[in-house]
Amino acid sequence: MIILSDASSGISPIWLIVGIVLALAAGLAVGLFVRKIYQEKSFKATDEECKKRKEEAEKEAEQIKKDKIIEAKQETYKLMSECNNDIKERKAVMKSQEDKLMARENSLDNRSLNLDKREENLDRKEQSLDDRKSALEEKHLKLDATIKEQETKLFEIAQLSLEEAKEIVMKKTEEEMRDEVASYIRDEEEHAKETA
Numbered sequence: 001m002i003i004l005s006d007a008s009s010g011i012s013p014i015w016l017i018v019g020i021v022l023a024l025a026a027g028l029a030v031g032l033f034v035r036k037i038y039q040e041k042s043f044k045a046t047d048e049e050c051k052k053r054k055e056e057a058e059k060e061a062e063q064i065k066k067d068k069i070i071e072a073k074q075e076t077y078k079l080m081s082e083c084n085n086d087i088k089e090r091k092a093v094m095k096s097q098e099d100k101l102m103a104r105e106n107s108l109d110n111r112s113l114n115l116d117k118r119e120e121n122l123d124r125k126e127q128s129l130d131d132r133k134s135a136l137e138e139k140h141l142k143l144d145a146t147i148k149e150q151e152t153k154l155f156e157i158a159q160l161s162l163e164e165a166k167e168i169v170m171k172k173t174e175e176e177m178r179d180e181v182a183s184y185i186r187d188e189e190e191h192a193k194e195t196a
Contacts, residue, residue, distance in 0.1 A: 153168075
């Protein structure tokens, strides 16, 4: 242990120790203060660097986001264009098929109408032939009856005298003339009614 004498310096050792302690405390305080300032500057610089990096990262993220949005919009536009083109092509194909179907339907309708007309014409012709056949059969029956009547009359005439035969022929001629005149008058009256 060193004991300082107070004769040489004139300061008491307690005060000396107190001064040293105070000097050490002051040095320690200044050191802590300087260290705190340095740390604050370091923290501030680090904080500014972090903020700067954060801002750069945000800007980069924003740019990436914008690029991705633009890319997504371009891809969406491309897909929409492809879809629209595909839809147009399909509509054109469907329109073409629809037109073909309409043309076929019209053709079938025309054929059906033509077949209906032919069928009607055939029905009319058949009816006309049936009517003619009936008329011919009726005429044939009348002709047969007339022939039989004439044969009977000829047989009767063959047994009559010349005067009686002339009288019968004259009566028959008068009847036929009367019928022809009546028919002519009826025809003329009908013709007059039609033209009036």
